[in-house]
Amino acid sequence: xxxxxxxxxxxxxxxxxxxxxxxxxxxxxxxxxxxxxxxxxxxxxxxxxxxxxxxxxxxxxxxxxxxxxxxxxxxxxxxxxxxxxxxxxxxxxxxxxxxxxxxxxxxxxxxxxxxxxxxxxxxxxxxxxxxxxxxxxxxxxxxxxxxxxxxxxxxxxxxxxxxxxxxxxxxxxxxxxxxxxxxxxxxxxxxxxxxxxxxxxxxxxxxxxxxxxxxxxxxxxxxxxxxxxxxxxxxxxxxxxxxxxxxxxxxxxxxxxxxxxxxxxxxxxxxxxxxxxxxxxxxxxxxxxxxxxxxxxxxxxxxxxxxxxxxxxxxxxxxxxxxxxxxxxxxxxxxxxxxxxxxxxxxxxxxxxxxxxxxxxxxxxxxxxxxxxxxxxxxxxxxxxxxxxxxxxxxxxxxxxxxxxxxxxxxxxxxxxxxxxxxxxxxxxxxxxxxxxxxxxxxxxxxxxxxxxxxxxxxxxxxxxxxxxxxxxxxxxxxxxxxxxxxxxxxx
Amino acid sequence: xxxxxxxxxxxxxxxxxxxxxxxxxxxxxxxxxxxxxxxxxxxxxxxxxxxxxxxxxxxxxxxxxxxxxxxxxxxxxxxxxxxxxxxxxxxxxxxxxxxxxxxxxxxxxxxxxxxxxxxxxxxxxxxxxxxxxxxxxxx
Numbered sequence: 001x002x003x004x005x006x007x008x009x010x011x012x013x014x015x016x017x018x019x020x021x022x023x024x025x026x027x028x029x030x031x032x033x034x035x036x037x038x039x040x041x042x043x044x045x046x047x048x049x050x051x052x053x054x055x056x057x058x059x060x061x062x063x064x065x066x067x068x069x070x071x072x073x074x075x076x077x078x079x080x081x082x083x084x085x086x087x088x089x090x091x092x093x094x095x096x097x098x099x100x101x102x103x104x105x106x107x108x109x110x111x112x113x114x115x116x117x118x119x120x121x122x123x124x125x126x127x128x129x130x131x132x133x134x135x136x137x138x139x140x141x142x143x144x145x146x147x148x149x150x151x152x153x154x155x156x157x158x159x160x161x162x163x164x165x166x167x168x169x170x171x172x173x174x175x176x177x178x179x180x181x182x183x184x185x186x187x188x189x190x191x192x193x194x195x196x197x198x199x200x201x202x203x204x205x206x207x208x209x210x211x212x213x214x215x216x217x218x219x220x221x222x223x224x225x226x227x228x229x230x231x232x233x234x235x236x237x238x239x240x241x242x243x244x245x246x247x248x249x250x251x252x253x254x255x256x257x258x259x260x261x262x263x264x265x266x267x268x269x270x271x272x273x274x275x276x277x278x279x280x281x282x283x284x285x286x287x288x289x290x291x292x293x294x295x296x297x298x299x300x301x302x303x304x305x306x307x308x309x310x311x312x313x314x315x316x317x318x319x320x321x322x323x324x325x326x327x328x329x330x331x332x333x334x335x336x337x338x339x340x341x342x343x344x345x346x347x348x349x350x351x352x353x354x355x356x357x358x359x360x361x362x363x364x365x366x367x368x369x370x371x372x373x374x375x376x377x378x379x380x381x382x383x384x385x386x387x388x389x390x391x392x393x394x395x396x397x398x399x400x401x402x403x404x405x406x407x408x409x410x411x412x413x414x415x416x417x418x419x420x421x422x423x424x425x426x427x428x429x430x431x432x433x434x435x436x437x438x439x440x441x442x443x444x445x446x447x448x449x450x451x452x453x454x455x456x457x458x459x460x461x462x463x464x465x466x467x468x469x470x471x472x473x474x475x476x477x478x479x480x481x482x483x484x485x486x487x488x489x490x491x492x
Numbered sequence: 493x494x495x496x497x498x499x500x501x502x503x504x505x506x507x508x509x510x511x512x513x514x515x516x517x518x519x520x521x522x523x524x525x526x527x528x529x530x531x532x533x534x535x536x537x538x539x540x541x542x543x544x545x546x547x548x549x550x551x552x553x554x555x556x557x558x559x560x561x562x563x564x565x566x567x568x569x570x571x572x573x574x575x576x577x578x579x580x581x582x583x584x585x586x587x588x589x590x591x592x593x594x595x596x597x598x599x600x601x602x603x604x605x606x607x608x609x610x611x612x613x614x615x616x617x618x619x620x621x622x623x624x625x626x627x628x629x630x631x
Contacts, residue, residue: 010560020516
């Protein structure tokens, strides 16, 4: 419902304006002068104000200034006398959205009001989207608990300030598109489009038209000319996702576009200049593809100006709980709930190997929010075992000692053998040690912050006290100062 | 005293009123309502203008003449519009010596406008096209 204030002191125009603009989607209030209009606006803001320029108490221009002081950009249509060009010019200079002349032509008034309300609606939507964007891609919007993630964010910040081409590599679900968006939203290209295209999603002939555009009649079905992604991203950033999957022929075409900074639409003869920052992303190693002769070396070097390698979640476990809580609060906010993780669920999240990375974690949290009957997510709500069972092959990652502890003793020897084999195969010998070190550092920090209060430290770590004691015992209590009485008793 | 163009036209514009009626299709009674509002407002405006002239209150004179002018313009009452415009100008810039004489003309013209509108009330425009053209009121 749009609220319109009509500010007019003669009753004929009041009634005429009201009737000309009445509509079930509008609420119209008549005010006799500027003071009444301000009072009406204070009572409840309006989406549009239509005001005569000359009125008792307060002139239209003065009212405009007062209203704009309250709501900058509020659309105001001023009404001037026919032929009074100087008044119309002054009105526009003063910041009026538009003006109409008296005697008012009803159709003209209706058209201008419709346009003002549409623009106001667009402005409102634009503001909402901007707020949403600044929330989603603001400097503090990305969860980066681990040292690796914090370093990555710092690097993205520096990269965003440049105009260089970026190549993002990482496993599926590690957040390549998010990083590409940050590169865009943290750069001076932010007011321009961010266009993402998944190169793997199109057949080669379609991909060419999708990226470079086509002219009318270029092929059967090309009923009208169409801009490609390069043109649509003018002034902004173009993400070429799954770049490792394009054919050698298309690699040659893309290379030419990048070298020349020009695109030629399919069926076109006039090259068009492009001003686009390229961010390419892939979940495969382009270097390996180059070595295998599957990817052009010259294109690789053209794309690999600033490389970003995203770590899988299992190699930055400190992010897991922070990310999980972030997803949880986002999802819970949609339903107006406040949800927490119980210690066993937190522990299970830390132990899982996350082959699907952050996307898998997000899915797990969404699943848990849907399935839980209370506001506390338990380990069983996560259903990670079932998901893991459904996976085609186990991840090539060594289970930690906690993994082993969770399994029945009869399986332990088998698991140890598997672990040894996996370690040998992957060469990732230091993972357990690495994780233990990271956990130890976090615990030590939390304990120091809590001045040795274990309950408080456990709370800040998002785990139960028993879990904290278990970790401390395993990592060596002496690292954390005073021994726990239970431990002392056990040793006696 | 400033010259007012000789009165060789009707007090209101039938073409203007027809256009207004056409643009408010489905709200046919609105024109009658606007005529009633104008007629009801007229004595108050004339009285306020007379008072402003009497008290040399120039800003009140400009405001009241402006308001009357706005209402009258909707019916194509061009002569009344012109007379109001003169008073509005006097209200803004003076001199006000001529104000009383203009006001006398304005009062007479406003009666003509009111009567012409009263005759149109609840009736379609009755002027034949030829009369409209010769009246010179169409914009």
